[in-house]
Amino acid sequence: MTEIRATEIMVAAGARELKDSEIVVVGIGLPQVACFLAKGTHAPGLDASSRNRRRQYAPLHTPVGLADSRIFYRATCWSGFLDVMGMNLHRGVVDHRISRRA
Amino acid sequence: MRTIRDGSHIALGGFAIARNVIAVVHELIRQNKRNLTVSRASRASIRTCSSAPIWSARLIIGGGSLDRFGPVHCINRARETGSLAFEDWTSLSICFRYLAGALGLSFIPIKSLLASEILERLERGGAKRELSPMQCPFTGEAYLAMTALTPDVSFVHVQSADAEGNCRIDGPRWENEEQAKAARRLIVIAEEIVPTEAIQKEPGRTIIPAHRVEAVIHQPFGAHPTAVFGCYDYDAAHLKLYVDHSKRPNASASTSRTTFSRPEITTRIWRRWAAFGIWKA
Numbered sequence: 001m002t003e004i005r006a007t008e009i010m011v012a013a014g015a016r017e018l019k020d021s022e023i024v025v026v027g028i029g030l031p032q033v034a035c036f037l038a039k040g041t042h043a044p045g046l047d048a049s050s051r052n053r054r055r056q057y058a059p060l061h062t063p064v065g066l067a068d069s070r071i072f073y074r075a076t077c078w079s080g081f082l083d084v085m086g087m088n089l090h091r092g093v094v095d096h097r098i099s100r101r102a
Numbered sequence: 103m104r105t106i107r108d109g110s111h112i113a114l115g116g117f118a119i120a121r122n123v124i125a126v127v128h129e130l131i132r133q134n135k136r137n138l139t140v141s142r143a144s145r146a147s148i149r150t151c152s153s154a155p156i157w158s159a160r161l162i163i164g165g166g167s168l169d170r171f172g173p174v175h176c177i178n179r180a181r182e183t184g185s186l187a188f189e190d191w192t193s194l195s196i197c198f199r200y201l202a203g204a205l206g207l208s209f210i211p212i213k214s215l216l217a218s219e220i221l222e223r224l225e226r227g228g229a230k231r232e233l234s235p236m237q238c239p240f241t242g243e244a245y246l247a248m249t250a251l252t253p254d255v256s257f258v259h260v261q262s263a264d265a266e267g268n269c270r271i272d273g274p275r276w277e278n279e280e281q282a283k284a285a286r287r288l289i290v291i292a293e294e295i296v297p298t299e300a301i302q303k304e305p306g307r308t309i310i311p312a313h314r315v316e317a318v319i320h321q322p323f324g325a326h327p328t329a330v331f332g333c334y335d336y337d338a339a340h341l342k343l344y345v346d347h348s349k350r351p352n353a354s355a356s357t358s359r360t361t362f363s364r365p366e367i368t369t370r371i372w373r374r375w376a377a378f379g380i381w382k383a
Contacts, residue, residue, distance in 0.1 A: 028169075064338075065169020067118035069331050072273060080275040081143065081197040090194065090214050 011037055014098055021045045025089045027099030028066050034098065049084045049094075103129045106255055109159075111139040113200075113251075113285060115258035116328060117276040118144050119169050119336045123257040123291055125324035131157060141251055143193040143277040160228075161186055162251070164193035171338075172345040179351060189229040192220055195248060197277040202250035203284030211236060211245035221246065256285030258310070259325045261332055263292040267315025268301045268308045273331030275309065282310050291319045293333045 007030060014034030018024055020043040026035045032050065036059065039046050050066055063071035072078070088094050103126070106112065112130075116122035130138070134157070141162035161177070168174060180186040191199075195215055202210035215221045224233060236247045258278050263269040269290055271278060282288050290310070295318070301308060327337035327344070 064171065064336075065118055067120035067169060067274075067329070069120075069273065069329060069335070072331070078272075078274050080279060081194055081277045082201065082280065085194040085214075086197070090212070 022095040023047045024096040026050045031098040108136040110254040113253035113256040113281045114142045115278045119328045121259045122328040123259050125321045126257045143196040162189045164196045171341040175348040199251035200280035200284040203252040209247045253285040255287045256282045258282045259291045262294040262296045264298045264301050267312035269310040270307045271309045287316045289317045291321045291324045
């Protein structure tokens, strides 16, 4: 059996926090992976917006970061900071915000 | 680019490894501009990073990196050596400040910076005079007032524009619309110049209307090696090379040589630079 890494446990724990149909704003790095895991398993209806502003994306290939167009695949909305972080996160109309802590 | 004076506040569009105004930054460096204040919501801009310590005096920025390609070594080094003045905001607060500028407001309130370490750092650093705690005059709620950001010149790279400057931006826009509209002067770099009739067929796609645009530069591949959605992907090999060179302080000259010696894309960029596009009268 291959060794389980701490990052994988964090991703799994993060994914379990997310429930189907919840609205979540996702930060860069492991939170993205946690979100993809949740969407790919128990929460296909998760409404995920990343800091880079696109809703309901469902990438097929691993993106290198938030500005990589692979992450926009099947997005239902392209917008900007004002929309995702302003009119959603700042206003407080999301269920979760998951982000990396330095 | 000759009209950009030393000491100006310029705003650079794009985000991380997408739609960066690389051609503009190269030309600003080539023209040896000095003491520029540079603002943008994300830190990364290949070339901007490597050269910022040379040609700028102050950076007003949010978070960011070159995504998985690595951190922005040159920016980080400048921070460590104190060769640049830094104002580290958040991407959202920068966007709010551009919005205030775009709306003609002198300040804008925000909640998100309250009780954050970023606020403590800003107050300790050079941005203290850009911030003031305030209360809502109606509800008494606590806010932080931030001054508007009004760049002297904003540069934004777009997929297409007509010769008058009606611009389309496909894919995420980050803070680019507010940043463009906050500026006193706006210069657009377009991958493609399309007829006005094409714009008129789908006017809902116009993000920046022509009357705000001073000049349109037709510069295909002007964002290379960063990506332009629908036009080209990021150049991973070039980004890796850049990050590798940027680890060493004196490598930027050799990076420049390597950059411009790449035959397929960069010579084409060079050649088209010389023409430097369509300028409005």
